[in-house]
Every structure is written in C-alpha cells, then in structure tokens.
Amino acid sequence: MTDDMANEAPRKTLIGEGPVLLDLAGGIARLRLNRPDASNGVSIALLKALYEAVMACHGNPDIRVVVLAGEGPNFCAGGDVREFASKGEALPDFLRQATSYLQIAAAALIRLEAPVIARVQGFAAGGAGLGLVCAADLVVAADTARFMAGATRVGMAPDAGVSVTLQRLVGFRRAAEILFTNRIVGAEEALAIGLVSHVVPEAELDGRTFALARELAAGAPRALAATKRLLWNGVGLGVEACLPEEARTVSELSGTADAREGLAAVIGRRPPLFTGR
Template sequence: MTAPTSSRSRVRAMTEIAERRVVSADGPVLAELHQDGVAHVKLNRPDQANGLNVELLTELHRVIMLLHGDDRVRAVLITGEGTNFCAGGDVHTFLAKGRDLPAYIRVATAYLRLVATGLIRLKAPVVSAVHGYAAGGGGMGLVCASDFVIAAQSAKFIAGATRVAMVPDAGVTVTLTHLVGLRRAMEILMLNPVIDAAQALEMGLITRVAPDAALLDQAWELARTLSAGAPAALANTKRLLWNGLGEGIEAAMPEENQAQEILSGMEDAREGLAAVIEKRKPKFTGR
C-alpha cells in the first residue's frame, strides 16, 4: 500500500507539473516539457486532420522558438491528435479564401518556412510519430524536417501539392530528394502515390515502423534515449549532418514560397482544392 501523500508532497508535485508546461493546454498546438527533458508537441486540430492554417502555423512557430530558448529541452517529440498526424494544408480554409488565397498563402508559407527551419536548427533532436496520414507541406514537411521518424504500420504518406496545382514547400524539394534520391523524389512529388509505412522505410523516408498499438511507446522510448544522451555531442552531430546539405534547404524555401503564391492565384489551384474536398478528379486548364 502506498503511503499517504503529504500536503508538502502534493504542493511539490503540482509545482513540478506547472514547471513542465511550455504552452497553455488548449489551442491548435499543445506542448509540455517533461522532467526527463522531452518536450512533447501535439498538433491539435483533430477535426481537420491537423490541417495547417495560419493560426496553427503561428502557434507552432511560437512553440518551437520557446524550445530553442529553453536549455532544459533535450529532445522533442511531435505527434498529432485524432486519427491523422497531419493532412497538410487546410484545403477547406484555402478554398474559402477564393481570389484572396495568394495573400493567405504568402503568410502561411512564411510561417511554414520558419517552422521547418526551426526544427532543423533546433539543438535538440526531433522525433515525429506518424499515424494515419502525413500529407502535403504540413505532413511531409514535418517528416522531412525531423531527425527521426517512427511510423505506425498503417500510416500513409503522400506529397499532394501538385494534385492541387501547387508546389511542394517546407523545403521538401531539397530534403525529400536528399532522403530518397532524385528519381524517387520526382515520382513522389509529381505523381503523388500513396506510400505505406513499409515502402517509406525501404526508401529511407522514415527511421522505423512500429505496430499501431506500440507507436507512442516506441516514440517515447526513442525520445527518452536521445534525451539521456550527451546534449552537446548530439546537437553538434545533428548540426553537422544537416549542414552537409549545404545552403540548399534554406535557399530553396523562398523560391518554393514565391511559386506557391503565384500558383495559388490560378484557377487550377481553386479547381484542385475543390476536387480534393469533393473527392473527384480535377479538370486542369492551365489557367
């Protein structure tokens, strides 16, 4: 039988819980720093498959900046609430913007660029645990900007940008090519195949596959293993590995964003978004 908890112990426990909090417990992004040094970041728009809009991206960037400034953070675990990790950009919001979409895309992609760069430049290693779908610049972008990716056996990956007459963003044109090679990246980004977890592992897109029921346990185990490692050694190893890509990622993102803004103002983009929502084949005209 456990001994009764004293008032002093209860106060201490409550204080420790309060100190773990990095961000408030509601909103589009949840984050908590645990005592083992693992910061758990949750995408929290489950009803929209964690689709990225400006509000979520703004908050995610704010969280990442908080993690950058907190020396207690030894590893980061990213998960998605609900049935999907992240289904990419919020197509319903995008389509609703109509002819104002380019202005909205300009802001959204600017924040997505900051998010991807922030994860890559974060000293702490980043682990993403993917279930359901990881799609578009959101899902694939977060996957490609993470240091480790564990996917549930039933997880699926799809690029999806050209399917809605847009281009990949979040640096995916560089990071994906580095991970899987030019020919495979060309196929993934231009033909938009649905990639299952086993295929993703075989091509080098992810680190490992876990049984669905064990996904979070294995992701936490990996994050805690990294958290227990030598922080300066891991941070410098991460930096050197990412620097091996040269300036390609950060140089590509502004060009991706500019192309995205231009394309989002075309009729084809609105047709592509409508087709995804209505679950039909798009009819592109080149306008």
C-alpha cells in the same frame, strides 16, 4: 497520445491550450498539433502557434529531445483546403503568409539544437504533414501510417523545404515520382526508401517513440546538437536557400485557375480537370 513516462518525472505544461500543445518531462518535450477534428490540417492560427512553440523549445535549456506528434487519428493531413478555397482570388496573399509561417517553423525544427523525433500515425500529407516529417531528424511511424505530397494535385508546388529535404532522404528519382504523382506511400515502403527511421505496430508507437526519446535525452546534449548541425549542413543546406523560391512559386501558382480547380476537386471528391491556366 500517451508516453509511458508517468512514473518517471512530473510533466510540466508549457502551452496547455490552442492548436498546438507543448509540455516537458525528463528532458523530453511533446509538441503536438491539436486540431484532431480537422486531421490537424494547418490553418494560419496553427502555423503561428507551431512556430511559437518551436521557438519556445529553442529558448528552453531543459529540453533535450522534442517529440513532434499530432493528436487524433492523423499526424497531419496538410493544409486546410476548405480554408484555402474560401479565400478565392485572395488565395495568393493568404498562402504567402501561410507558407512563410510553415517554412520558418520547418527551418526552426531543423536548426533546433535538440534532436526532433516525429511520431507519425495515419496520414502525413501536404507541405505541412510530409514537410514536417522531412524536417524531423528521426521518424517513428505506425505500420498504418501513409505519406503523400499532394501539392501538384491541387495545382501548387511543394513547400516547407520538401523540394530539397525529400530528395535528400529518398533520392531525386523517387522524390520526383512522389511529388509528380502524389501517390500514397505506405509505412513499409517509407522505411525501405529512407523516409522514416522505424515502423512499429500502431499499439507500440508510443512505447517505441519514447524509448528512443529517452535514449537520446540521456545522451551528451552538446555532442548531439553538434552532430545534428553537421548532418543538416552536410546535405547542402540548400533547404534554407530554397525557401524564398518555394514561397514565390506556391503564391504564384495559387492564383491560377488550375489551383482553384484542384481545391474544388478535392473538396468535391472528384477528379480535377486542369486547363493549364
């Protein structure tokens, strides 16, 4: 990931190693998921690091804009299903913790005063991938980007506020179809339905993202912060109100036989056979 800003300002490293990276130059923070070998699939360690990085942005008055991105070929492929499957009957307790960290990270992005631009390439899937996209204020996607919900495919329910944010972005009927069927939504469709703000050729993704970031960084920060707050409040902020119910539902469903079957089917690359138990 490059940003074409090398000649404009020195880049200060705020978090230089681990599953989430954070640096800053010219008022623009780059917050990057850093598990490229796992398609940035989220683990407990990544989720904790993500929350800590977002909170570091909250406490830094020099940050005017945050660019949220994923290292490697994919933005974020969702939860680490192998880690989930390894928990067996302890999965509900594990997911209760994972969901909590994901939810507070998504809520913290929404409540961050600085605008958040998601830079998306490859897959943005699951509560983490799609959820973080929905929690961003603006989204610049490569023309090869693909979006998928994925929760019901493994016998679970959406989290990260997606049950509210997705339908606010694309409407109830489209959100229901996307969440029920788990079909892949391509970049051009995502643009047409309002899931993303811009679609550009992949080779232009950094250039367009950081051009937009520089434009926002040059704006009036208090006015942008107030506008962002009003916009999110204007969607009902049912987002935060729904988080406890989402977390309870995900934890409850993860203890079912269908959830175990769904995870096994994804890992085994076969169709699941759900029994309703």
